Amino acid sequence: MSTEANFPPLKNDLLLRAARGEKVERTPIWIMRQAGRYLPEFHEIRKNHSFFEICRTPELACELTLQPIRRYGPLLDGSIIFSDILVIPQALGLEVEMITGRGPVFNDPLVTPEDLSRLKTEVDVDKELGYVYDAITLTRHKLEGRVPLFGFIGAPWTLMAYMIEGGGSKTLSKAKSWLWKYPTETHGLLQKITDVSVDFLVGQVRAGAQLLQVFDSWAGELSPHDFNKYSLPYIKQISTMVRQRLAESNLPDVPMVIFAKGAWYALEDLTDIGYDVVSLDWTIDPEYARKVTQDKVVLQGNMDPSVLYGGEEAIRETATRMVHAFGKDGKHIANLGHGILPTVDPEALKVYLETIQKVSAEIKK
Template identity: 65%
Template sequence: MNAFPPLKNDLILRAATGQPTERAPVWIMRQAGRYLPEFRKEREEHDFFTICRTPELATRVTLQPINRYDGLLDAAIIFSDILVVPQALGMVVEMLPGKGPNFPEPLVLPEDLMKLKEVVDVYEELGYVFDAITMTRKALEGRVPLFGFIGAPWTLMAYMIEGGGSTSLSKAKTWLFKYPADSHKLLQKITDVAVDFLVGQIKAGAQIVQVFESWGGELSPHDFNTFSLPYLKQIAQRVKKQLLQDGLSLVPMTIFAKGSWYAIESLSESGYDTISLDWTVDPAYAKSITKGRVTLQGNMDPSMLNGGDDAIRATVRQMLTAFGTNQRYIVNLGHGILPTIDPEATRVFLETVHSVGLELNKNGYKVEESICKNNAG
């Protein structure tokens, strides 16, 4: 077992598990990314997946926003990519400048499933992610908790069949309707790897994890319940079961199913501690549907960061007022931060979250100084 520095800021962990907080914690999806000049400089010297596969580089990039916004972010998220799982399954994935992910040989017909590895040893195929997590956890020196993450099975299946991003996902959705049995076979194969991968990340030092169902909103409610939700549930249940069998403490788990507003109630009963919301979901609706069962996360439109300081401050105040500031809420954007965002606009966002959160909470519940029991990981 790794020995990690004591944790100094446990706001995220408390919020995710329903404990009171003196202010709403905040982090940003894709907070280590192209909007930061220091990251762009790193990319001038190194290929995207080289950074992912080199623990020293992944650690350095993960820490970039933590260092830039010292004291303003309440979590780090390991620099990696959801598409390392298809790579572990034997597929070639490239990150093309100006285009994004590309699969030179996507899955076209069910027979192509034979090309995937029958058994995946995540410690052999994805050990570099585990090494990066352990290295980063130590380098953080307890400043904030560290997120691990995976892509959800349906989202990864869509990439593997489409060969990259898509506006319609017509090829992947055709599989669901034309080859349902083979689709379930592929989704189960991805799920099995995802469970092992998440457990490995937690063992390596991840203190909280998130599952990204980025293409969830492309499915109808019926198709979501058929091809997404069962596998999301399975991941939450199996990860927790495996950790307990291995004698390890559970960590909070977050699900982000972008565009799947209709599934919020089902997701709140699926075994996750936190549901991350995109910007199309009204806070009052989400709170009424979830009834305090889970923590909510989100959900400012990332484009708002291009709207100027006054708009940012007004939106943050509105969001914090709607969600609350001292229990079961984590501030975030409704999706990943855009490459076009000015880093100083991000600073305004973070500073406003702090100041307004403390202001709104000043007459509320006062939390005594207490750092969570999971310091040693």
């Protein structure tokens, strides 16, 4: 296992400094899902390999992680390991396939609490998900210190919802009905996912991840009451336990990011649960977010990914407005308000990256 001492020295630490709340000379930028479907070079590799085969093959996952770094060079300040949030349900014993045009499909989802018996009682996370660690370590070396590397997981509520719905859903009616019909079993399942998540994140740092992000993609599908009951306690537990375990293991105390998509109502609560960075979707006004969080945390985001279809002028105008809204002295990491969409022209993203870099450097002078 490599240690920080024998990884290549980091040449661009802008993202790490910003994530810690330090003053920076310009706003750092990376993009959720920057390694993936919008890039033609991704599709070249995908022609010969299934999605999860790529995730489980460290050399391929590393290659896809590096593709946007090669393409955009100094326009990107961070990389994120090519993987998927659904590797945790797989480690728990469920089968997941990625079907083109449909997304993830669970062939045998959880229907009633009796199905929980199909999940593994004990999960050897290092054994089940060691391929992600290998990909992270390899990628740290191959990045040659160009930018820091993110590791990540899906939040317990989001993963539970997938495991019950069997894939994507417009209503989450199956998953949400569990909350009211089977509250005890729901909390048991969320705790099981949380325990695996903590082990997995600590393992990712041990393997070389320099930042961690927790994706609660379906947070906004819950009412404030249900979010406070079924999501917030578990994402809080993750940040607390991960930091505790990192300290006990003499591992770096890496910055942690929470992204609870759609949960605008939880913004104040999210500033107080141990994360350094709160990522915003595009429905939250940056000035409002700064006011609510009182600059206690770094904010990340948050342009609507669909603006990338709007042409150069719209991209430049929206990106410029966004940088100004987060403010000259704002603690900000630029990103989109969700993952980049698969049919975006890579050149449109380049315009966005260039605009952020130029405008943020100008206003921070």
